[in-house]
Amino acid sequence: MNNVIEIKNLKKVYNNITTVDLKSLTVRKGEIYGFLGPNGAGKSTTMKMILSLLEPTSGEIDIFGNPVEKNTEYLNHIGSMIEEPSYYPNLSGYENLLVFQKMIGFDKKNIWPTLELVGLAEKNNRRKLVKAYSLGMKQRLALAFALVKDPKILLLDEPTNGLDPAGIHEIRELIIRLAKEKGLTVFISSHILSEIEHIADRVGIINRGRLVYEGKIEKIKSNAWLEIEGDFFSDTKLKEVLEGTGVTDISDKILKFKNMDNEETSKIIRQLVIAGYPIYRVERKKESLEDIFLSMTKED
Known part of the structure; x- marks a missing residue:
């Protein structure tokens, strides 16, 4: 070109x-x-x-x-x-x-x-x-x-x-x-x-x-992750369900995971549902151009 x-x-x-x-x-x-x-x-x-x-x-x-x-x-x-x-x-x-x-x-x-x-x-x-x-x-x-x-x-x-x-x-x-x-x-x-x-x-x-x-x-390298919204409460049972899944953040409403493929996502959702946790939303998220821009231009 x-x-x-x-x-x-x-x-x-x-x-x-x-x-x-x-x-x-x-x-x-x-x-x-x-x-x-x-x-x-x-x-x-x-x-x-x-x-x-x-x-x-x-x-x-x-x-x-x-x-x-x-x-x-x-x-x-x-x-x-x-x-x-x-x-x-x-x-x-x-x-x-x-x-x-x-x-x-x-x-x-x-x-x-x-x-x-x-x-x-x-x-x-x-x-x-x-x-x-x-x-x-x-x-x-x-x-x-x-x-x-x-x-x-x-x-x-x-x-x-x-x-x-x-x-x-x-x-x-x-x-x-x-x-x-x-x-x-x-x-x-x-x-x-x-x-x-x-x-x-x-x-x-x-x-x-x-x-x-x-x-x-x-092609800008950006962070991507998976969010699952539901009713969660931190207990031994939840920790057992999430063991080895790549979870990065746990709260009562949102679970965040490293980015993963559809098969892995389906497996985690199935485990959570079987364990009795209601799921309201599953969403793949990534940094916006604004997030990336602010990261690249931030003051030292």
């Missing part, structure tokens, strides 16, 4: 403090890449260096196989939502994009299809001035600014900030559609880890400027 973004030995140093130190990072064509990290980890700084808004202290950023410092032509193929655009509050969304079109020269015919794509082309919104927009509508307009020049790569920094659950769902579905139907490569940072878990093909987790993991979410 082709890499459309490649970062090699990238460093950014401010006042003798290294804020970004990425040995390697790759984003593949047509994928959604989730860029995760706590505040101050270096996510936005990395994105700004990709966009040539900041100059790296050292290292290399290749877009479509070409170093960014040699040719800024690549910027014509990147749409970004890093900081909120400067809107004209007394103009409509269409008029704002028209001003943008005159500044950078993309095809004017892209404006209405883009507004339709982000949900701002309905009749009641067409003439509405941006100063009357809700926060969610402004987020959609910011996304329209990123999409209107028909880019091949989309860089999004916290695109669902301030949205309600319905708005978050809409933006999430739109991002998936852009990647899967239109073939866009999406590089997205977010603190809403559950959203990244739902949409990303791969993730990079950055902490203190360094990449601590890169790869598919499902």
